[in-house]
Amino acid sequence: MKPAPGLRRQIIHALGLMALGIISLAVIGTYVFYAIAVTYLPGSISESWIPSRVEMIWVGSTILIALGMALYVAVRLSRRILTPLNSVANSLREVAEGKLDARVPEDEQAIGETAQLVRDFNAMAERLQSMTREREFWNAAIAHELRTPVTILRGRLQGLAEGVFPPSSELFEGLLRQVEGLNHLIEDLRVLSLNDSGHLELQRTEVRLADELAVVLDAFASPLAASGFMLRRELDSELHVCCDLFRIRQALMALLENAQKHALPGLLTVRLHRSESVCVLSVEDEGPSINEEVAAYIFDAFRRGDPSRSRKSGGSGLGLAVVKAIAEAHGGNALCQPNGRGGTTFLLSWPLTTGHDSCQPPPLSVAGVVREA
Secondary structure, three states: OOOOOOHHHHHHHHHHHHHHHHHHHHHHHHHHHHHHHHHHOHHHOOOOOOOOHHHHHHHHHHHHHHHHHHHHHHHHHHHHHHHHHHHHHHHHHHHHOOOOOOOOOOOOOOOHHHHHHHHHHHHHHHHHHHHHHHHHHHHHHHHHHHHHHHHHHHHHHHHHHOOOOOOOHHHHHHHHHHHHHHHHHHHHHHHHHHHHOOOOOOOEEEEEHHHHHHHHHHHHHHHHHHOOOEEEEEEOOOOEEEEEHHHHHHHHHHHHHHHHHHOOOOEEEEEEEEEOOEEEEEEEOOOOOOOHHHHOOOOOOOOOOOHHHHHHHOOOOOHHHHHHHHHHHOOOEEEEEEOOOOOEEEEEEEEOOOOOOOOEOOOOOOOOOOOOO
16 A cells, blocks of 8 residues: 655645645736726726725735635645544543554555554554453463362361361372472463563573483383383484573473373473574474464464363473573573474474573583472
């Protein structure tokens, strides 16, 4: 669409045309009037400085026509300027009153800046309404995720207090698992909120990442084997990476947990390699494959490819969103794509920044690495 001319240009153009029209009326009209008067009404021309009656009529008519031209230009120009501004002002009041669906109708006759103002306001209102819907969705989703473990904790604790459940190690272990699940959920929410606000701080260290990831894979080997998975490692042992080691471990654990809950038992391949100036960490399963429609939003918070199965497996829908948040905090990205074996590959990539000023010396030990899978 061709952009509308600017407001200043439109005003200068309109006023210029109006001045030209009035001057033309005065000059050309005067010649025409006196030519007609001399030819057909020779006695109507005054020979003194006081105009005759016919001349007064001509002067009055000229003034009225000039005023009419000025009024027409003023009304037309003000309509093209003030009408969109009034519409924006009215819509702003509606938005302030909570009517987030208020929009300003676009006027094809609006001048450049006012037309752009209308478009910007509609875009702002649309974004505001979208953010409100997203906030409501988050509030409902968080309440939904917290309700189940809190209800379980309340029921079991109440049963203990009333003597319905006898104290036992199994009962306390179940309570502890619920508390750990709540802690995991809260940590995931914290990571996502910090990343959205741009305050997810990274403690970068330069490490040989393959050795660090091997600790995570060792911790997950037994649970994955019990679920029918055979873990294969393809890690570049010579690759030194500048990253937040805790967050990268957290992302890998989320990918492994996702595969354990949702992938078909079989070969599970974890790769770490360098692709030009990018470090790539991937987890590849043997199915089921994820279609493009689901892959487009699979990294969004509280989104599940198969809601019913995710609910049975206890997933909150935050794990992959945390993976994407960690990748973005490192200046990278997270992708989901099909592989050649009918399965899915989750890729976590970020720029290699070995030797970066923000990198700290490598830690002396690998302590406090992995929580129990």
